[in-house]
Amino acid sequence: MRTQAALHSLGYEDYLKLREGALVIEADRYGDKVLLLPDQSYIKLFRRKRLLSSAAFYPYVRRFADNVQALHARGIPCPHILALYRIPHIERDAVHYRPLVGETLRRLLKQAPPPEAEACRLREQIGSFVARLHRLGVYFRSLHLGNIVLTPDGELGLIDVADMTTRQRALGYLLRKRNLKHLLRYPEETAWLCADGKFLTSYNHASGFKLSA
Template sequence: MQKLDNARYLTLREGAQVLEADGTGDKVLRLNDGSMLKLFRRKRLITSAAWYPYARRFVDNCTTLAERAIPCPKVRNIYRITDIARDAVHYDPLPGHTLRQLLEKQAASDALRHQLGAFIAELHEKGIYFRSAHLGNVVLTPEGALGLIDIADLSTYRRPLYKSQRLRNFKHILRYEQDRQWLLATGNNAFASSYLAHQSTCNAQDLDSALA
C-alpha cells in the first residue's frame, strides 16, 4: 500500500466529482480523467479491517474476479492517506450501466432476467459469494457481458458454494423491493429457471423457498 501525503492527495482529487459522501467525508470520487477514487475508513477500533483493510480486500477481490473471468474494475493503485485517516483505491470503473439503471429506464427485459440468472449461477459455481449483490452492483457492459462493482464485501472460495451459501445469497439479492418486483414479476420465472439450468446444486424447491 503506497503512502500518499495530503498535498499529493489534494492534487489527485483536484476538480473531482463527488459521487458518494456521508457525514464523515467523501467516499467515492470521479477524477478528471474518468478514473475513480474510493475512500475507506475504519469504522471501529477493534475490527478485522485493522489487519486486512477494506481497500486491500477491494484490490484482492478485483484480482480474484479477473482470474475467474468475471468483469470488474481495474485497479491502478492502492493508497494509505494518513493525514485524513483513509485508505483509497484508484481504479478504472467497469464501463456500462447497472441493471438498476436499465430498470429505471425500462430497458430491462426477460432476456436480461435470464442472463442474470445464468450469471449468478456462474458466480456460485466459481466460488464467489457476493454479500452486496443487488441490481445496483451488477453492470451490463458494452460487450453485453455482466460484471460486478463495489466488491469490497465479497468472499471467494476454491470450490463451488454450498447450497446453504447459495440460498442465503439470494436473500441479499432480493433485499430491495424494486429488485424483487422485477426479478420475480408475477408469472415470470426467467431468472429462477435460468439459474437452475446453469448449476447442479439447488433444485426448484430449494430456490422457491429462498425466493419466497
C-alpha cells in the same frame, strides 16, 4: 490469494493534487467516499469504523483489491485497479481504479426499462450469471442490481466488490440460498426479477440446484 500490490503512503498535498477537479459521487457524515476524477477514473475511500477491527490487519482497500484480482482470475468483468494508497492526514485508505464500463442494472431499469421480450432475456442472463458466480465460489454480500453492470458487449460484471469472499470450490446450498436473499431484498427489484420465473429457472438450470425466491 492476496494481492501483492503496494499500499503507497500519500501525503495530504499529493492527495489534494490527485483529487483536483474531482466530482463527489458518494459521501456521508464522515466525509467523501467515492470521487470521480476528470480522467473518468475513480477514488474510493475507506475508513476504519472501529479501533479494534479486522480492518486493522486486513484493510478494506486490500480486500477490494484482492476481490478484483479474484474476479479477474475467474473471468468476471470488474474494475481495473490503478493504485492503492494510505492517506494518514485524513485517516483513510484509498483505491484508485478504472471503472467497469457499462450501466448498472438498477439504473438501466429506472432510466430505460427494456421491452418485455428483452427483459425476459435479461432475467435469464442474470440467473445464469449469478449461478456462474456461485459455481466459481463467489459469495457477494452486496449482490444487488446496483452492483451488477451490463457492459457495452452485453456481458454482466460486478462493481463495489469490497464486501465479497471467494472460495476454491462452488458454494453449497445454504450459502447460495443466503446470497439469493441478498439479491432479492429490494421489493421493486425482486418483483421485476421474479416477474415471469425466468430468473430462477435460469439460475436453477445453470446451477443444478432447485432454489426458490
